[in-house]
Amino acid sequence: MTDITSASGAPTPKRATELVAASLKRRRRKQARLKWIGLGAIGVAFLMLIILVGSLVSSGWQAFTQTHVTLEVFVDPEEIPLDRLPRGGFDDALGASLGKMLPGVDMSQRKVAKSVEKILSNGAQFKLRDMVVADPKLIGQTITMTVPVSDPFDQLNKNLIDRDTPEQHRRVKDPEIGYFDALKAQGAITKPFNWALFTNADSRFPELAGLKGALAGTFWALLTCFVISFPLGIGAAIYLEEFAPKNKLSDFIEVNINNLAAVPSVVFGLLALAVFIGWFGLPRSAPFVGGLTLALMTMPTIIIATRAALKAVPPSIREAALGLGASKQQVVFQHVLPLAMPGVMTGTIIGLAQALGETAPLLLIGMNAFITSAASSPFDSATALPTQIFIWADSPERGFVSRTSAAILILLGFLVAMNAVAIFLRQKFENKW
């Protein structure tokens, strides 16, 4: 700026071109630097994601299969007499059939018989009982059935138990490994897809534990949350954005709604505990109460998203409708709201996705109880996906380690699916004006 080349002080055209060229270099360098910083940030974020998902998959994938053993069970009328149903020696019948498959093993020794029976899951005898109760004609027949093995043998089969560990540090002892390997050599051991993970509710036994109860609880809670927060949120947003007079009071309400969205979720849980359960006497652990609590948290998100979407509708559309003699209400419901709907849906889905993963308030209202059946209404006791993860993560059995990861993967799967729907809606309806 010191060398002035023309008398008037303004640079000549040639000089201006040089100045632009020089500044261009600087601007390009700045831009390149910004680009690399941005790429670096994305790279770090992506790496974190890969580490998270990678560790979950590496520990969780085993839970998607479950070791089973196929047995020829003689439903012995002496162990299981017709007149004592539904009671009977189902475990002994199963044990006997295992014994038949292991010729060298002396099942008459009680200790040996016990350790052979340990191979079977505790659920096997109930499965047999249910079959016999449903069809008592089975008594006296030999039936083929495939039942889960108990957790330690499932771990053994999945090589999660190291056979080289000294015996006293191992949950399965040498003879038990011998029985299992003998069964495996006969081809009786299979490892099919673990449907029980989706069709069973929670259980004390990892090999029987599934997410059905948690999925049902989450379904009812989110349904309640949606049914309450969607209409209320949209209604509040429309009123505030389109009809409310702009004054101190509406400013005050706006500030408070924005604050509400930032309140920690545990506070909502305490509120729900005090109000819904304490005052209104609603049942503990019920997805309905969970849904109400989540609705409190989702509503500000929906209100904020809806207001932003309404604001984004160009004023020219409102003017066009008003100019034709449409009333305010017609303008809002026939023009503005339909155009804002993709934004509203996106906001709602994001709000529900947040609610899906919310744990703290559900713990406070007791949705972390041990419940072995799936809720069939929003008022039955239930857990939810995140609280089920919490329960399993707290359980000492090894089988729950991989199941916890599997449950997290399923939760993440739902989140991804919901966000994908939100993105799809946004792209499908974007910029129609």
Place this chain on the structure above:
Amino acid sequence: MYDTAKTESALEQTETKISARNVQVYYGDTHAIKDVNVEIEDKTVTAFIGPSGCGKSTFLRCLNRMNDTIDICRVTGDILLDGEDIYDPKVDPVQLRAKVGMVFQKPNPFPKSIYDNIAYGPRIHGLARGKAELDEIVEKSLRRGAIWDEVKDRLDAPGTGLSGGQQQRLCIARAIATEPEVLLMDEPCSALDPIATAQVEELIDELRQSYSVVIVTHSMQQAARVSQKTAFFHLGNLVEYGETGQIFTNPEDPRTESYITGRIG
């Protein structure tokens, strides 16, 4: 200097449709319209001319209370439509706007089909008794808007997919579909080619048979061609108002003369 043949031949005895008395408009502290008095006649085309920012759109929007939608806008004085004050609290702006239609400066079709764009007004006002009648209104309006031939095969296509000029004609067709008594047009031809402009001018001339038309324009030629009365605005004042022929050939105010001869603007 300008072709005023048509306007002179059209001078007839007409009644006052809208009369504005001592109208002031403020945007917050900005005094946008300063004490305007004007009588707009029925079955007449009135042109508003004046340099950019002088308040033409503002005054036009007072006539159907579109300024109500702007929070900071305040209007005082009286505006009478057929002798009734349109700013009277008893008057429903919705009903007023059905009577006083508007075409905006920027084309603003709804993001709906061409058919639904035109049918919207008749639908909300219950002007058609059935599908056939509605179809008829849509076709008639599109024909009068000089756009029927271009869109008749794609009435289901979105109105926003048309070109700028087509969109503007669609908006004109949409405005006349509700059969208003007064049509306010804010620079309706600024996005149109000469052929479409000629068609719209023809439409304006035709509308004059039954309606009162107010048109804002930056084209002196257009004002001279289509209007019988002209109002010249300058810095929020109505400087001169009179017969179009008179304004263009023999203006009284020196500012009017400078403007139409291109010295201010």
